[in-house]
Amino acid sequence: MDADAAPRRVRADAERSTARILEAAEAVLAEDPTAPLERIADAAGLARATVHRRFSSRAALLDALAAQLAQRYVQGLAEARVDTAPPVDAMLRMTETAFALKLAHRFAVQLTASMTPEVQGGLDRLFARLREAGAITAPDPTWGRRVYLALLHEVNDLPADSPMLDGDDLAARAGLLVGTVLRALGGVWPPAR
Known part of the structure; x- marks a missing residue:
């Protein structure tokens, strides 16, 4: 296996997770603008910790x-x-x-x-x-x-x-x-x- 393969896979996984979070955030917040990050994580099918790794705060998610x-x-x-x-x-x-x-x-x-x-x-x-x-x-x-x-x-x-x-x-x-x-x-x- 190529030494560069693992970092690319992690990066691709991170990009897919980020895209899922943003898509879920758009849907959840359109229905309830005050929804907590936990609901967004649930809608994305991801752990809350994953959402927090990608976005340090609600403000960071809104900026994204x-x-x-x-x-x-x-x-x-x-x-x-x-x-x-x-x-x-x-x-x-x-x-x-x-x-x-x-x-x-x-x-x-x-x-x-x-x-x-x-x-x-x-x-x-x-x-x-x-x-x-x-x-x-x-x-x-x-x-x-x-x-x-x-x-x-x-x-x-x-x-x-x-x-x-x-x-x-x-x-x-x-x-x-x-x-x-x-x-x-x-x-x-x-x-x-």
């Missing part, structure tokens, strides 16, 4: 959940091609990704730490590009981001049967949000093609 979500937002920004795609198209793709993440991470989306400077910067670049393309008139990308994020939460909270939604899928919610934000920031929706 926020970091994981932030990384998924960054990945969503890259996949939406916010720096290169037509900006309205990129905004629609990023919005669909954001709604999907909100569904999958019902607890973590409440953690403000997931809105890292990298995520905020990507959204600010998108709003600057929207202005440069004439899709909006608002001059401050930061204001655009703040309006977008505030309305993202509001649209996400709409009930499925809301008259504001044309259907209850990610595309319907994304269309409502993008249209509302573009109009609020001095643009038009749908854009002229």
Whole structure:
């Protein structure tokens, strides 16, 4: 057996345990934000000591959940091609990704730490590009981001049967949000093609 095989196996086991803990934490805390680490350990099928080895405190676990979500937002920004795609198209793709993440991470989306400077910067670049393309008139990308994020939460909270939604899928919610934000920031929706 290779001398490096044992450390890799331990590392892979540790990574799997960490992933199980984070997945369990997301599910448990979405149902009960005050749930103790013991419930998270039980849901992960791990000993409490294992959870404490991976996360020294509840705060460390919450930080890890926020970091994981932030990384998924960054990945969503890259996949939406916010720096290169037509900006309205990129905004629609990023919005669909954001709604999907909100569904999958019902607890973590409440953690403000997931809105890292990298995520905020990507959204600010998108709003600057929207202005440069004439899709909006608002001059401050930061204001655009703040309006977008505030309305993202509001649209996400709409009930499925809301008259504001044309259907209850990610595309319907994304269309409502993008249209509302573009109009609020001095643009038009749908854009002229």
